[in-house]
Amino acid sequence: MSPAGVLPTKSTRRLFRYIVPFPPGGGADLVARSITRKITETTGIQFLVDNRPGGGTILGAELAARAAPDGYSIFPGNNTSHAINPNVQPKLPYDPVRDFAPVTRLASFPNILVVHPSLPVRSVKDLVALAKARPGQLNCGSPGNGTAPRLAGFMFSDAAGSDIVHVPYKGSVAALNAWVTGETYLMFGSLAASENPAYSTLFL
The missing domain is CATH 3.40.190.150 (Bordetella uptake gene, domain 1)
Known part of the structure; x- marks a missing residue:
C-alpha cells in the first residue's frame, strides 16, 4: 500500500x-x-x-x-x-499468506437462509422437520464447492441430522436464479445479493 x-x-x-x-x-x-x-x-x-x-x-x-x-x-x-x-484443497496454486499483502477490511457479508415458497414451511424448525421427513429429497444450492454458503449448508444439514442434497453453481447469481425458479429449495446467500427485489419471496 x-x-x-x-x-x-x-x-x-x-x-x-x-x-x-x-x-x-x-x-x-x-x-x-x-x-x-x-x-x-x-x-x-x-x-x-x-x-x-x-x-x-x-x-x-x-x-x-x-x-x-x-x-x-x-x-x-x-x-x-x-x-x-x-x-x-490439497494443492492450491497460491499461498494465502506469502502471495498477498493485506491492506484493509472492505466489507462483511452476513449469510441468510432463503427457502423457496413452494415448501410448506414458515420457520427453521419447520424446515428441519421437513428435511428429516424427506431425507434426500430437499436440495440446497450454493455458489460452488468450497464457498462459505456451501459450508453453511453442510453445517446446517449436519446439525439438523438430515440428508440435504448439495447443488453447486458458478456464483451466487446463478445459485439465486436457480432458487427463484424452483430448481433448488433452499440456499445460504449473502445479504447483499439476496436483498435484490427480484428475490423477495420467503426468508427464514
Whole structure:
C-alpha cells in the first residue's frame, strides 16, 4: 500500500485492476463496483473490475497471486479464498499468506437462509422437520464447492441430522436464479445479493 504522499494522481494513465473471483451481480461484485466508482469520483484514478469466477475463488486468487507485485492489482481476499480453500484443497496454486499483502477490511457479508415458497414451511424448525421427513429429497444450492454458503449448508444439514442434497453453481447469481425458479429449495446467500427485489419471496 502506497503512502498518502505518493498515491497516483489524476494524471495516472495506468488502470488499477480489481480482480473479483465471482460473476457480475453478486455481493462481492456490487462492493467492488461501488468502491472503485467512489475512488474514481474522488481521485480520478481509473479501475478495471475484472470478474474471474470459478473454482470457488481459486481462479481469481491465482490470477492475483501471479500478478506483478507493483500495487496495481487488487484482490478482495475472503473467507473462501484465504480460510476455507487452504484447509480443504490439497494443492492450491497460491499461498494465502506469502502471495498477498493485506491492506484493509472492505466489507462483511452476513449469510441468510432463503427457502423457496413452494415448501410448506414458515420457520427453521419447520424446515428441519421437513428435511428429516424427506431425507434426500430437499436440495440446497450454493455458489460452488468450497464457498462459505456451501459450508453453511453442510453445517446446517449436519446439525439438523438430515440428508440435504448439495447443488453447486458458478456464483451466487446463478445459485439465486436457480432458487427463484424452483430448481433448488433452499440456499445460504449473502445479504447483499439476496436483498435484490427480484428475490423477495420467503426468508427464514
